[in-house]
Structures are given as structure tokens and as C-alpha cells.
Amino acid sequence: MTTNTANTASGGPVLDWAAGHGPVTGALSATTGAFAAATTGAATGMPPGWALAVGAAGALGHTIAGLRVRNAGRTVATRAACWLLGAGWTTWAMATGPLTWTALGSLAALGVGIGTANRSADLYEEAREEEAIAAAERQVAAELSAERRAIAAEWADRIQRVCGITVRVLAVEMWPTGTGFSLDAELPPGGATYDKVAKEAPRLSADARLPHGCTATASPGIDQGRVILDVTTVNVLAEERTYPDDYGPLSVLTGIPWGYRTNAEEIRTYLREQCALVVGPTGSGKTNMVHVILAGFARADDVLTFVIDLNAGSAGLPWVLPALSGDLRGPDGAPVRPGIDWLAATHEEATIMLDAVLRIARHRKTVYQDLMARANTDLLPISARIPQIMLVVDEGAEILTSTDRAMRQLAAKILEVIRIARAMGVRTVLTALGATGSVLGNLMIRREAKVRVALTGGETEGMDLSKMFPGTRGLRTDQAPYKGSGFLGTPEETAGLFKAWRILPNQIRDITTATTDRHPVLDAPSKEAAGDAYTRRWDPDRTAWMRDTTSGSDTSTGTGTTAAQTTGSGRDGLNLSALRNEQPEQGPEPDADALAARFMAEIDKTFGTTAEPGTPDRPEQRDDKPPTAPRPGLNLSALRGQGEQAPEAGPAWLADAIDAIASAGAAGMKPSAIAELVGKDRKTVRAALRAAAERGELVYRDNGPHSVYLHPDHA
Ligand SMILES: Nc1ncnc2c1ncn2[C@@H]1O[C@H](COP(=O)(O)OP(=O)(O)OP(=O)(O)O)[C@@H](O)[C@H]1O
Numbered sequence: 082m083t084t085n086t087a088n089t090a091s092g093g094p095v096l097d098w099a100a101g102h103g104p105v106t107g108a109l110s111a112t113t114g115a116f117a118a119a120t121t122g123a124a125t126g127m128p129p130g131w132a133l134a135v136g137a138a139g140a141l142g143h144t145i146a147g148l149r150v151r152n153a154g155r156t157v158a159t160r161a162a163c164w165l166l167g168a169g170w171t172t173w174a175m176a177t178g179p180l181t182w183t184a185l186g187s188l189a190a191l192g193v194g195i196g197t198a199n200r201s202a203d204l205y206e207e208a209r210e211e212e213a214i215a216a217a218e219r220q221v222a223a224e225l226s227a228e229r230r231a232i233a234a235e236w237a238d239r240i241q242r243v244c245g246i247t248v249r250v251l252a253v254e255m256w257p258t259g260t261g262f263s264l265d266a267e268l269p270p271g272g273a274t275y276d277k278v279a280k281e282a283p284r285l286s287a288d289a290r291l292p293h294g295c296t297a298t299a300s301p302g303i304d305q306g307r308v309i310l311d312v313t314t315v316n317v318l319a320e321e322r323t324y325p326d327d328y329g330p331l332s333v334l335t336g337i338p339w340g341y342r343t344n345a346e347e348i349r350t351y352l353r354e355q356c357a358l359v360v361g362p363t364g365s366g367k368t369n370m371v372h373v374i375l376a377g378f379a380r381a382d383d384v385l386t387f388v389i390d391l392n393a394g395s396a397g398l399p400w401v402l403p404a405l406s407g408d409l410r411g412p413d414g415a416p417v418r419p420g421i422d423w424l425a426a427t428h429e430e431a432t433i434m435l436d437a438v439l440r441i442a443r444h445r446k447t448v449y450q451d452l453m454a455r456a457n458t459d460l461l462p463i464s465a466r467i468p469q470i471m472l473v474v475d476e477g478a479e480i481l482t483s484t485d486r487a488m489r490q491l492a493a494k495i496l497e498v499i500r501i502a503r504a505m506g507v508r509t510v511l512t513a514l515g516a517t518g519s520v521l522g523n524l525m526i527r528r529e530a531k532v533r534v535a536l537t538g539g540e541t542e543g544m545d546l547s548k549m550f551p552g553t554r555g556l557r558t559d560q561a562p563y564k565g566s567g568f569l570g571t572p573e574e575t576a577g578l579f580k581a582w583r584i585l586p587n588q589i590r591d592i593t594t595a596t597t598d599r600h601p602v603l604d605a606p607s608k609e610a611a612g613d614a615y616t617r618r619w620d621p622d623r624t625a626w627m628r629d630t631t632s633g634s635d636t637s638t639g640t641g642t643t644a645a646q647t648t649g650s651g652r653d654g655l656n657l658s659a660l661r662n663e664q665p666e667q668g669p670e671p672d673a674d675a676l677a678a679r680f681m682a683e684i685d686k687t688f689g690t691t692a693e694p695g696t697p698d699r700p701e702q703r704d705d706k707p708p709t710a711p712r713p714g715l716n717l718s719a720l721r722g723q724g725e726q727a728p729e730a731g732p733a734w735l736a737d738a739i740d741a742i743a744s745a746g747a748a749g750m751k752p753s754a755i756a757e758l759v760g761k762d763r764k765t766v767r768a769a770l771r772a773a774a775e776r777g778e779l780v781y782r783d784n785g786p787h788s789v790y791l792h793p794d795h796a
Contacts, residue, residue: 103203104200104203105196107195107196107199108193108196108199109196111163111167112188112192112195115171115174116179116188118135118171118175119132119170119171119184120179120180122171123178123179129175130172132168132175133172136164136165136169136171137164137165137168139168140162140164141161144161147160147161156205159202160199160202162198163195166194170187170191174188229253232253232264233253236250236264236310236312239288240266240310242288243281243284243285244278244281246269246277248268248269248278248308249267250264250266251265253265258345259315260317260343261312261313261343263310263312264309265303265307265308266278266309266310267306268308275300275302275308275309278308279298279300279308279555280554282296282299282555283555283557285310291313293316294319294343294562294563295312295313295314295315295316296311296555296560296578297310297311298555300575316343317345317580318343318563318566318578322341322582322583323582323583323584323588325338326588326591328591329380332383333353333384333463333471334353334463335349336349337349337352337378337381338377339373339377339569339581340370340373340569340579340580340581342577342578348571348574351532351572351573352469352471352508353508354503354508355508355529355532355571355572356499356508356509356511356526356530356531357510358512358513358530358549359374359533360478360514360535361514361567363514365537365565365567366566367514368395368396369564370512370565371473371512372399372584372589373584374473375388375421375473376420376584376592378421378471378473379421380599382599382600384468384471384601385470385601386420386421386423386471387470387471387472388421388423388472388474388475389425389472389473389474390424390425390426390474390475391431391476392426394425394626394627395475396475397426397473398627399586399589400593401419401421403417403589404419404593404597405419405624405627409590410594411594411597414737415597415734415760416732416733417594418597418600421473422603423615424627427626428488430623431491432490434618435495435497435498436494436614437614438470438498438502439494440610442498443610444609445461445505445606446505448606449461449505460506461505467506467604468506469508470508470607471510473510473512474495474510475512476513477495477511478511478512481496481520496523499529499530500525500529509530521548531570531571532570533576534579535567535568536566536567537561537562537566537568538561538566544558549570549576550568553575560578561580563580565580565583566578603615731773731778732765732769734759734760734761735773738755738769739773739778741755742779742792743794747795748789749791750789750790751787752766752770755770755790774790777793779791780796
């Protein structure tokens, strides 16, 4: 209780009705206050009636304060009584003398009484408060369960009407996304299975008048006598959702998100041991889906992605070109690694890649024997140090079913990878234009590619969903008429509706930049097994084709192919001549080589992944290139900011260095200062500056230890 009546003699009492006191301190404060008031009052001859008046005021003040905070009546009464008792004792003690055993004893008894009464009042108030909260919760729950009970009754009735069986709904769970609910129901005795409900899913949806794109999908319950019915009430597939802009790290071991379900929850695929098959006819959003897949792999810190796309490499180009052209810069201005680790656009390059992958898989089997024995596993422990290789083959299923001799050779290699490399951490994602019998007729695909996607986009042609997702009933292509939507099934989850996020070209660039430091480096034994085929994958002669694809085309998602197919160009599938004819005067060949070489040099310097003896990978070694060759191929000037004058060659940081040298004016800058500025070693910096000077971008003022580089404007 709060009794701050204390000193009535000097300046009057400080009355804080709401001041906090525990039962013990409250009682102590009341009794000591009363005792002090009584002794002072008796000594100074104060009229005893004053103490009673103060007590009455205290009781009144506390009553008002108690009512304000909605204390219970008995709490208010207890506190007012404490005030009056204290004041009564003070009045009596002032009249009869406070320093007697009777007065002191009765004061002590009063203190204990006040303490006990207040403790009990506090406990009562706490209990009251808890009860009020519980009552509010009970009310919410009652309202919710009323809704659930209504849903349970409605659906039990519907299942009876449509499926002809009487189920007992045991639970209704509302999805936190607010887009539907799940029912857990007990099937009737007599051997009814969940199938009875599953096969009537479309009729149940119609009976419930669900909006288009919403479904009632039945799956097995906790035992064979139970069924789970997922009912979507909001069609999230109709709207376009862009790829989530959290580009944080992922791992192949903890799953890669590929899209979202009708309940708006993200869906992950687990590809450490599984291969995947993605089927989507033209215009269904397959290219977009491939980019979502590549985005997930790029974000993983234990995955290296190899892409085969015989359709001019268009699936992989947006992940390579911005990095290759030097258009992207990391946070520290360093060059950016491509979002994929190898891109094959021709039959020849694909063969080189597949042979290297097979060598890697076989070599890993022997060199990592000890490691696997120590880890007590027959699966190679995948990590950032020994990365998983994800081989993505766009329209790979068509390669597998082709009757062309060259394609059959490729197909044999792809199947060999699928067959032998699971334990060694190489898995494939194949895409196909249609879920035709010839694709799914392949035993290896049926057995190994259990992660399956069918992008329907409303297409029914070549979409045999019962073959794609055997054992799943009630899937109809018209349930997913939107681009990027379809069905996804994994060994962990039965096939159901899903939609891929829309991924935009700028997101691909952002992800490439955000993940540049995250990509693993191929483990040394694998690199050794892959040999030159791998380390020279960005060689000018092997990447020259990329230059042609950028002339006048875009590499964005959604537009599909970036370069036309060849018809007799003699370059294995690339329509180079058509593009060259558009810009005959620009002499693209030397420039493509220059760019590829520069790219290699940057990657090499920054990440040390492409060291190859004898490769002309340093700009200064390329004296066969015209110093001011135009850039028709990769069209870098178009990619850079307007009016920005890019250096003609040299590492990515050179532009910053030249800017700094220009700012230094006639004083110029020493190579050591530039090395410090760009964060590179002096030898590398000297070589690049010398090359830039040879190209006329800088001027070297030789002055012994004080030699500097100047911008030509200040020389
Ligand atoms: N997940 C998605 N969400 C919304 N819209 C999408 C999605 N995926 C694709 N689209 C739309 O569909 C268009 C075609 O997509 P995409 O190029 O990926 O299809 P495709 O099947 O590869 O077709 P093609 O083979 O003709 O290139 C895109 O430009 C985009 O507008």
C-alpha cells in the first residue's frame, strides 16, 4: 500500500497515490509514517483530528486512483481501509502517547495486517488480469473455431455429396498466408482410401465454387485411414511475383528455391542426389524458369554451374556477358565472376565439357576414397571446397531423344553423367519442350530425375501430366493457365500447382554481382582431371561466338533466344554470318579476342582460376591487336554509362586508376600509389599501366625512383 503521508508538520504530506510499493515496503512505509506523524504530532501538540483528516484524504485519493486503473472493488476497499486504520492509530497515539508498549505493539500488529491485506489484494489483481487475458483469448479462439467448425461441416457435407463417403473432419488449419486451408479428415470404416477423395478433386473444387486457379487437392494423411485436403481460396498464380531480392547464400544441401506454391510458400528442390526435368513448351516461361534455377545455383556457395545450350547459348549468356564485358563491378571495383562457371553453345564445346565432367566424376571416385572413408559415407561430402557441379542442359531432353548421330553421341555422354556421377556430386537439370513419351520413356530420366516441373502456361499439347507425375491425380493443365505456372513435384513433396518467380534482366546482373565472391573454385583434383578443357574454357577462340550473339540482340530473360540459329554458317549452330552482315565494316574478330583475353586476365588476377601457361591472357602480350579497335561485337559502349570513355583494354580497375591519374594533374602518380589505390600488387599494376601507356591512354614520365604516370591531358 502507498502511504506517503509522513511529515505533516513540515510543508504537508507528498501524496503520490499511484506510487509503487510492494506489500512489505508498503506496510513498512505506512507504519513508520504513522509512527513519525504520531510522535511529532504529540511532541508539538498538534490536534489529533488532523491525522484523521489526512487519513480520510488518503483513503479518498487511493479510492479514486484505484477506480481509475479499474482495480477490483475489494482491492480499492482494502487500500482505503489501510489508510483509515493507519490514520485512526495515529490519531489515537497522538491523543494517548505513541511511546507506550500498547501503542508500539498495536502499530506492529497493524503493519503486519496491512502487509498481509495488500499481498492478498495484489495476488487477487494479478489473477484478475490473467483471467481477463485468457477470456479475451478464449473469445478469439471461439470465433476462430466457429469459422473452422463451419468449414469442417461444409466440407464433410461436400465430400459426402460429391464423393459419396462420410468423413469426420478432425482438424482445420488456416494457412498463415491467408490463401486457403487444410482439412485433416478420417475416412469411414470399410476400407475407403484417400484416393476416393483425390480423384474427385475437380468436382469438389467446382462444388465449392473455388475461383479459377484454386484447387482442392487430396493427399494421404498420417495413416491410410486419413486424408489431407488442401483447399486454395486465393489464386496467387495469376499475379506476377518477381524473384525475391534477398540474394543471400544457399547450399545444395539445404535446398534451392524454385518458386512458390498456391499457398504462397516458397518451394525448394534438393538436388544433391536428384536430377531434375523441366518441361515447358514455347512461351510457357521455360527460359525464365531456367534463369530462376541458375539464380539459385549462383547463390549457392557449394555449386558450380555448367550450362549446355545449343540454342546459341542463350540460357547462359545473361550470366556471362555482363561479367565478361567488364560492365559489372564488385563492391570494391573488382571484376565480377560470371554467374555460371562454363557455357557451351556448340556441339564441340558441349563434348569437351561432358568429357571433362566425366573425367572429374571418375577422378573424384578415386582421390576422395579416404575422405569418404573418414566421413563414413559413400556420398562425396559436398562443400565450398569440393563443390557440386550442376550441369544444366537446355532442351537436353530433346538431345537425348534426337536421332541425329552427333546428338546421339552427346546424349550418351549426358546419360553417362547421370548414371555414374550421383555420388561424386554431379547432377543434371534437363529441360524439354514437351513431356512426350520419348522423353519420359527413357529409364535413366524416369529413375534419376525425380524433381519434375511441368510449365503448362495453358498449353495442353505434349503435356501428359499423369506420365510426368505418376500416382498424382486431379492435375489439369487448365488449372495453371499463366506463364511461369505449372506443376512441381519432388521426392519430398507430391506434385502440385506452383509458379516460378519472374526474374528480370537487372536481377540477373544484380545476382551475378552479389554472388561473385561466393562461387566456389573447382577443387584441385577435379581441376587436374578436367585439365585444359576446363582451365581454357574462357579462351578467346572458345568464347568468340559470344561476341556475335550480342550484336543487335539482347540477352535478357523473357525474350528467349538471343541469336538466331545457323543455316550453313559453318560454326555449329550459331548464326554468325547474319550478324556479321549487319556490321561488316566493324571487323569484330580482333575485338572479341581482346575482350575474352581481357576477361581471362581479370578473372585470373582476381580469382586465380584460369592460370594457363602460354595463353596470351595479359593485355600487354596481345601486340597483334589494333590499339584502338572498335567494339562492335560485345557493344560495350552501349552497356556502359552514357558518354563514359572506357579504357580500350586492361583490367577492370584500370578505369579507376586512369581517373585517379587524371585527377592528379601534372604531378602524376607513382605506380606504387596506384597499386595501393586499386588494391593490387605492384607488379600487376606496373604491367597494366605500361600496356595502357603503350596504347596511348597514359604517359610515362621516367624520373628514376620518382617516375610517374600522367594522363595525356596533363603531359
Ligand atoms: N514466372 C513468370 N511470371 C510472370 N510472367 C512470366 C513468367 N515467366 C515468363 N513470363 C512471361 O512470359 C514471357 C515468355 O517467357 P519465356 O521467354 O521464359 O518463355 P519460353 O517458354 O522460354 O518461351 P520461348 O521458348 O518462346 O522463349 C515472358 O516475357 C514473360 O512476360
